[in-house]
Amino acid sequence: MSYVTGVGLTPFGKHPGRTTLDLMSEAAALALADAQLERADVDGLLCAYSTTFPHLMLSTTFVEHFGLSPTYAHSILVGGATGFAMAMLAHTLVQSSVVRNVLVVAGENRLTAQSRDAAVQTLAQVGHAEYEVPLGATIPAYYALVASRYMHEHGTTEADLAELAVLMRRNAVTHPGAQFREAITVQDVLASKAIASPLKLLDCCPVSDGGVAFVVGREPTSGSRVRIRGAGQAHTHQYVTGAPSLTEFGAKASVERARESAGIALSDVRYAAIYDSFTITLTILLEEIELAPRGQAGKMARAGYFDRDGGLPLNTHGGLLSYGHCGAGGAMAHLVETQQQMTGRAGARQVKDASLALLHGDGGVLSSHVSLVMEAK
Amino acid sequence: MRPAPAVLDWTKGGEGIAFQNCSACSHRWYFRRDFCPRCGSGSPNELQASGLGTIHAATLVTRAPSEALRAHAPYLIVLVDADEGFRLMAHGAPQLGIGARVRCRFVSFGGTLIPFFDPA
Numbered sequence: 001m002s003y004v005t006g007v008g009l010t011p012f013g014k015h016p017g018r019t020t021l022d023l024m025s026e027a028a029a030l031a032l033a034d035a036q037l038e039r040a041d042v043d044g045l046l047c048a049y050s051t052t053f054p055h056l057m058l059s060t061t062f063v064e065h066f067g068l069s070p071t072y073a074h075s076i077l078v079g080g081a082t083g084f085a086m087a088m089l090a091h092t093l094v095q096s097s098v099v100r101n102v103l104v105v106a107g108e109n110r111l112t113a114q115s116r117d118a119a120v121q122t123l124a125q126v127g128h129a130e131y132e133v134p135l136g137a138t139i140p141a142y143y144a145l146v147a148s149r150y151m152h153e154h155g156t157t158e159a160d161l162a163e164l165a166v167l168m169r170r171n172a173v174t175h176p177g178a179q180f181r182e183a184i185t186v187q188d189v190l191a192s193k194a195i196a197s198p199l200k201l202l203d204c205c206p207v208s209d210g211g212v213a214f215v216v217g218r219e220p221t222s223g224s225r226v227r228i229r230g231a232g233q234a235h236t237h238q239y240v241t242g243a244p245s246l247t248e249f250g251a252k253a254s255v256e257r258a259r260e261s262a263g264i265a266l267s268d269v270r271y272a273a274i275y276d277s278f279t280i281t282l283t284i285l286l287e288e289i290e291l292a293p294r295g296q297a298g299k300m301a302r303a304g305y306f307d308r309d310g311g312l313p314l315n316t317h318g319g320l321l322s323y324g325h326c327g328a329g330g331a332m333a334h335l336v337e338t339q340q341q342m343t344g345r346a347g348a349r350q351v352k353d354a355s356l357a358l359l360h361g362d363g364g365v366l367s368s369h370v371s372l373v374m375e376a377k
Numbered sequence: 378m379r380p381a382p383a384v385l386d387w388t389k390g391g392e393g394i395a396f397q398n399c400s401a402c403s404h405r406w407y408f409r410r411d412f413c414p415r416c417g418s419g420s421p422n423e424l425q426a427s428g429l430g431t432i433h434a435a436t437l438v439t440r441a442p443s444e445a446l447r448a449h450a451p452y453l454i455v456l457v458d459a460d461e462g463f464r465l466m467a468h469g470a471p472q473l474g475i476g477a478r479v480r481c482r483f484v485s486f487g488g489t490l491i492p493f494f495d496p497a
Contacts, residue, residue, distance in 0.1 A: 131465070
């Protein structure tokens with residue numbers, strides 16, 4: 001068992017002049033204060049990556065910059081799944097008594113450090129350098145290919161996808177740190193700029209600056225009694241061309257492993273934190289995990305099922321789609337929000353019961369999957 | 378393993394689609410490697426695809442990744458199930474939809490030769 005003893009989250013959006021290390025440091029300081037720990041208490045450090053600061057040794061760079069002396073430190077990289085992969089590793093390290101307090105931290109000035117084209121081109125490199133990238137493919141295009149097949153097989157409409165963008169925005173409106181806080185309608189999503197059909201601008205998460213951190217510890221050093229109860233992973237491919245299927249991915253297997261390690265049923269889950277890089281990502285993950293029947297995620301969102309006061313509250317901070325996406329930190333904001341909900345600190349966004357949560361992230365093109373089960377004791 | 382000189386491969390500038398198969402387990406795949414990703418056998422065969430297939434997925438890309446490619450947008454990116462039993466990414470005629478039977482030719486895109494599928 002491990003505790004998420006503290007969390008730190010900066011607003012997402014534009015942080016002009018702030019570097020990767022600045023944003024990581026800001027989030028790390030917030031998380032340590034929240035965990036009621038000093039730098040000297042940190043004996044484990046897990047970092048991710050930054051596309052704007054592609055250092056070979058980000059973890060030891062942060063050790064020196066922030067002033068730490070851990071007995072265990074390194075970076076890991078599985079794209080969008082990195083945040084939850086770090087949480088799973090931190091949980092494993094703490095459970096196996098390798099370390100007592102692991103600081104997990106990510107941050108990136110992805111929005112203001114570069115042009116939009118540079119961000120699009122860097123991210124497109126998760127595709128195959130010889131067989132895919134020369135075709136002018138982009139991350140939205142890879143996911144749009146998946147969307148075209150998934151919608152063909154399951155009857156999902158563009159309006160169904162749009163419902164999830166509307167829901168994430170409705171949630172973000174109530175979070176002061178969210179990048180986008182103006183309510184939108186299904187019509188706004190459908191009428192937004194074409195990117196890669198069927199995905200329009202508002203089906204896609206933004207590029208953001210931001211920093212996120214949390215501490216995973218063996219003992220509850222703060223008031224938080226939030227625990228990581230189980231975790232699982234599944235990895236099936238890297239490139240969309242090589243995916244075994246465009247309608248079934250590793251999410252189901254990953255969640256089943258997490259559920260089994262936690263000893264819970266899906267029906268026990270009271271709060272969901274699901275990766276939402278695109279509306280199609282969230283749709284597929286919800287349906288493959290079986291939090292919604294095939295073809296029904298958008299319709300259930302429209303009916304209010306995933307609302308703060310609905311049957312299963314989802315990404316109450318606004319998710320990647322509206323809180324924002326700063327790289328590895330993007331999904332970590334889902335975990336921070338889950339911890340805040342479990343400790344009753346979500347303010348206007350507080351749900352009635354977040355006692356057991358399922359978190360799921362994916363990296364690449366639904367390539368790399370990591371799931372977590374968290375509970376409030 | 379070296380590709381037989383007769384096999385044309387667009388990723389090496391030739392007007393053709395190359396794929397590989399395994400003598401031991403009959404598995405077929407697209408991304409070249411020097412072993413079978415299913416059974417691990419070495420020395421896979423390099424083969425020439427017919428260029429015929431069926432559209433599995435398609436997206437019209439409006440937002441190109443660079444200034445150089447902006448002039449080409451919008452362009453249709455497709456995943457094609459080749460008749461030989463592997464999947465590849467390519468460009469296609471804008472009207473193509475899932476399930477359409479297609480035939481390949483080669484076009485220049487941003488200075489690179491790429492496969493482009495038309496209705497068969």
